[in-house]
Amino acid sequence: MNNSIEKYKENLKRIDELSIEIAESAIEYFQISYNKDSFIIEGQDFNRYSEKDRSYIKRFKGIILEIFENRCAICGGNRGIESDHFFIPKVHGGSFGLKTHHGKIVNNAIPLCESCNRSKGSKSYKKLEERIVSQIIAKNEILTKRIDSELREHPNPPRSNPQHYYK
Numbered sequence: 462m463n464n465s466i467e468k469y470k471e472n473l474k475r476i477d478e479l480s481i482e483i484a485e486s487a488i489e490y491f492q493i494s495y496n497k498d499s500f501i502i503e504g505q506d507f508n509r510y511s512e513k514d515r516s517y518i519k520r521f522k523g524i525i526l527e528i529f530e531n532r533c534a535i536c537g538g539n540r541g542i543e544s545d546h547f548f549i550p551k552v553h554g555g556s557f558g559l560k561t562h563h564g565k566i567v568n569n570a571i572p573l574c575e576s577c578n579r580s581k582g583s584k585s586y587k588k589l590e591e592r593i594v595s596q597i598i599a600k601n602e603i604l605t606k607r608i609d610s611e612l613r614e615h616p617n618p619p620r621s622n623p624q625h626y627y628k
């Protein structure tokens with residue numbers, strides 16, 4: 462009995478280590494910066510529900526939900542999924558799509574369930590468990606790459622978007 466508990470704990474620890482490693486290699490591979498200074502932040506970026514944020518979500522929420530498997534990025538639940546700003550919160554001028562000084566767009570939107578959204582508030586993602594942050598970052602790298610290639614192929618949004626609904 463004790464042995465299996467020990468083994469279970471040891472495996473959990475290995476998952477944590479592995480997800481951190483995956484996130485680190487993803488960051489290295491995609492070379493995405495999570496440093497605020499790497500992005501162009503303008504006055505309107507501090508406003509909730511800005512046109513910029515709304516059109517970004519309208520266009521990309523299908524891809525975001527696909528990568529996050531229609532689940533909350535923190536708890537994995539699927540009730541009342543909404544988008545929230547991830548590594549740069551709104552109070553610091555974070556938009557859902559952050560533009561680097563080189564013109565690249567880095568995704569800053571993650572799906573959160575109502576209760577995680579409420580309890581996270583505008584707290585920094587750094588307050589989240591390291592394992593969860595690593596998982597979100599790994600998914601965010603994939604997402605940013607998908608969105609980047611979509612923007613390259615279609616710089617202007619296609620007229621009819623496939624409809625995906627959060628609720």
Ligand SMILES: [Zn+2]
Pocket residue numbers: 533534535536537538573574575576577578
């Ligand atoms: Zn949640």
